[in-house]
Amino acid sequence: MNIYFEGITNYNMIMVNSITFRLADGRLICLDRDETEFRFNKDGTFAMQWNSVYVWDGNNEIYLTESDERLFNGAAIFRIDIEDEAPRDYQLIIKQWNI
DSSP states (O other): OOEEEEEEESSSSOOEEEEEEEOTTSOEEEEEEEEEEEEEOTTSEEEEEEEEEEEEOSSOEEEOOGGGGGGGTTOEEEEEEEOTTSOTTOOEEEEEEEO
């Protein structure tokens, strides 16, 4: 499964470690991926695609498939975890996302 994001950042790099979603039923799930594709636009916005997305529970990778897309109906981003190596003033805001 792939997830697509659009947003803004104050650097010309993507420094996202993982993203936690709150599902419609209230559960929190932490997502990570095998590969990130991105592009930056002249207006400071970015488009990012996560490929081979999986749920990360701290120990295991549980890969999601297209049949898992329904889990994200009514879901919202709860937290964006930035890489430890990111500059102190690094900011990234996701304006929209879809599967």
